[in-house]
Amino acid sequence: xxxxxxxxxxxxxxxxxxxxxxxxxxxxxxxxxxxxxxxxxxxxxxxxxxxxxxxxxxxxxxxxxxx
Numbered sequence: 001x002x003x004x005x006x007x008x009x010x011x012x013x014x015x016x017x018x019x020x021x022x023x024x025x026x027x028x029x030x031x032x033x034x035x036x037x038x039x040x041x042x043x044x045x046x047x048x049x050x051x052x053x054x055x056x057x058x059x060x061x062x063x064x065x066x067x
Contacts, residue, residue, distance in 0.1 A: 019046045
């Protein structure tokens with residue numbers, strides 16, 4: 001049986017806060033330069049729930065939305 005380490009809530013809160021700050025900063029720049037927000041999959045990518053190649057595939061499929 002594999003026992004995973006328990007993470008402290010403080011670590012989780014700090015990690016999520018940093019991820020959201022990064023996303024918000026990137027999103028502000030994208031809105032300022034392109035007039036559109038970053039899509040939701042970028043949040044998943046920053047959280048490590050979406051791999052880079054999956055994000056590229058998602059963007060390729062939905063590229064019309066971001067022209």
